[in-house]
Amino acid sequence: MSRRSAPPRRIGVTALAGAALAALLAPAQPAAATDAAADAAPVTAAFGEAAAQYDVPRDLLVAVGYGESRLDGHDGLPSQARGYGVMHLVSNPTHRTLETAAAETGLPVAELRQDTAANIRGGAAVLREYADTLGLSPHDRADLDAWYPVVARYGGATEDSTARLYADTVYELLRDGVRAPVGGGETVEVTPRAVAPERGRYATAGPVALSEDYPAARWVPAHEANYASGRTQSISAVVIHVTQGSYAGAISWFQNPDSQVSAHYVIRSSDGEVTQTVRDADTAWHARSGNPYSIGIEHEGWVDEPAWFTDAMYRSSAALTSHLADRHGIPKDREHILGHVEVPGNDHTDPGPHWDWDYYMELVGGDPGEPGAPELDFPAYSSLAEGDSGPQVAALQHLLTTNGHDAGETDGDFGPTTAAAVRSFQTAIGLPADGVVGRSTWTALLSAGPTASLGEGSTGEAVSRLQRALTAALGRTVSVDGIFGPLTGEAVRDYQSSRGLSADSLVGPQTWAALQAGR
Numbered sequence: 318m319s320r321r322s323a324p325p326r327r328i329g330v331t332a333l334a335g336a337a338l339a340a341l342l343a344p345a346q347p348a349a350a351t352d353a354a355a356d357a358a359p360v361t362a363a364f365g366e367a368a369a370q371y372d373v374p375r376d377l378l379v380a381v382g383y384g385e386s387r388l389d390g391h392d393g394l395p396s397q398a399r400g401y402g403v404m405h406l407v408s409n410p411t412h413r414t415l416e417t418a419a420a421e422t423g424l425p426v427a428e429l430r431q432d433t434a435a436n437i438r439g440g441a442a443v444l445r446e447y448a449d450t451l452g453l454s455p456h457d458r459a460d461l462d463a464w465y466p467v468v469a470r471y472g473g474a475t476e477d478s479t480a481r482l483y484a485d486t487v488y489e490l491l492r493d494g495v496r497a498p499v500g501g502g503e504t505v506e507v508t509p510r511a512v513a514p515e516r517g518r519y520a521t522a523g524p525v526a527l528s529e530d531y532p533a534a535r536w537v538p539a540h541e542a543n544y545a546s547g548r549t550q551s552i553s554a555v556v557i558h559v560t561q562g563s564y565a566g567a568i569s570w571f572q573n574p575d576s577q578v579s580a581h582y583v584i585r586s587s588d589g590e591v592t593q594t595v596r597d598a599d600t601a602w603h604a605r606s607g608n609p610y611s612i613g614i615e616h617e618g619w620v621d622e623p624a625w626f627t628d629a630m631y632r633s634s635a636a637l638t639s640h641l642a643d644r645h646g647i648p649k650d651r652e653h654i655l656g657h658v659e660v661p662g663n664d665h666t667d668p669g670p671h672w673d674w675d676y677y678m679e680l681v682g683g684d685p686g687e688p689g690a691p692e693l694d695f696p697a698y699s700s701l702a703e704g705d706s707g708p709q710v711a712a713l714q715h716l717l718t719t720n721g722h723d724a725g726e727t728d729g730d731f732g733p734t735t736a737a738a739v740r741s742f743q744t745a746i747g748l749p750a751d752g753v754v755g756r757s758t759w760t761a762l763l764s765a766g767p768t769a770s771l772g773e774g775s776t777g778e779a780v781s782r783l784q785r786a787l788t789a790a791l792g793r794t795v796s797v798d799g800i801f802g803p804l805t806g807e808a809v810r811d812y813q814s815s816r817g818l819s820a821d822s823l824v825g826p827q828t829w830a831a832l833q834a835g836r
């Protein structure tokens with residue numbers, strides 16, 4: 318979901334100066350793109366030139382940058398971990414890629430921080446330096462999958478499991494492709510491809526443990542120098558933060574004893590994955606005066622960059638906050654669910670103006686539906702036919718229309734238009750087109766949508782869809798909270814064994830196909 322409205326980034330004069338300097342320093346550099354092409358698509362050109370100059374796969378270079386920054390350089394302002402620019406060149410006590418980039422490129426540090434083309438060149442130079450250190454041959458360098466340990470090192474994590482998380486994210490981006498608007502009408506693209514990363518020693522890192530406080534979360538503890546054991550006050554608030562950096566970067570920063578900061582939970586933008594880093598009962602250092610009585614949740618992204626605030630992240634975060642509120646008796650209101658900016662004695666602005674509080678609080682309040690959409694969660698789904706009315710008819714109409722079968726107005730009245738849409742949907746999935754919405758049609762409609770593989774620990778919208786579909790298919794209530802816990806696993810097993818599928822509690826292509834066919 319790209320809603321970027323940032324002005325075009327300036328990479329003009331200093332970029333050309335940098336290119337000229339680099340040409341002097343690297344006489345073997347292949348011919349640069351023409352000035353005209355570079356003017357029309359300067360960021361694309363910068364990636365191409367830097368990749369060629371340092372013999373780093375171009376798509377890998379883009380994916381590393383996209384994972385770090387969504388290709389937004391934030392005008393040279395530092396991230397939480399003191400990283401700069403689209404390639405997030407870092408200068409902190411334990412990780413100094415900015416200085417490495419300066420040494421390798423001969424470019425001044427200030428230019429590497431501020432200028433996008435220089436920053437990309439610096440990122441390429443660091444990747445190449447690591448590739449040489451790790452012994453990649455020219456033949457290896459042509460193989461994208463061989464760069465995995467280089468990418469893992471680039472992330473700067475102190476622990477292998479966090480380094481793996483970082484590198485896996487980059488290879489997922491390569492697999493899924495990238496389309497990043499970078500201002501000025503330019504879009505930087507990476508075409509999706511098959512990947513088979515050679516993880517080397519990282520192959521045995523993890524899987525990480527699961528959280529004991531929140532079973533849907535991974536558990537990657539912060540360094541003990543970055544929080545205090547226990548609490549001096551009871552828990553009465555949740556504080557919402559934005560990381561000013563990447564998900565893996567935040568987790569790794571909390572593992573770094575120099576950072577002197579932490580939060581209880583970190584949430585990933587792309588899919589809402591949750592990692593817990595400090596136990597609820599301990600005092601994380603995230604909001605100064607608010608630390609003793611609050612739980613801090615960090616959201617991957619930047620306050621000025623709405624593209625990071627995905628629906629998956631809102632839903633996952635709201636499910637977590639709702640759980641924390643229930644567990645610790647925190648009222649679900651804006652007095653007790655605060656932004657960092659609202660905690661007295663703090664000078665941070667997060668989560669910033671792009672954070673949608675109304676939507677978030679609606680989700681926290683227990684309604685996981687889209688804004689303006691009818692209620693979809695029911696303890697049981699009734700059989701419906703023309704002439705019926707009520708909230709379940711509204712849910713039916715909404716689902717039909719959002720799945721491409723126009724049910725007319727979502728008014729809760731089952732008329733001829735809705736009946737026609739039901740028959741059209743039934744025909745499309747191979748059910749008898751009788752216009753009556755029974756168990757099969759409900760199951761197919763409620764499960765319709767993307768079919769990401771799910772298992773225990775998964776969270777988000779797909780889990781909610783699964784829970785609703787299982788409620789219809791099994792004829793018993795599977796509560797809809799968007800968290801794949803043990804009860805959801807049991808329901809999946811029951812469904813699988815009753816439908817002749819292998820009962821492994823994992824929702825992969827076969828289980829989704831069965832649900833979406835209304836079985």
Ligand SMILES: [Zn+2]
Binds near residue numbers: 557559665
């Ligand atoms: Zn904050």
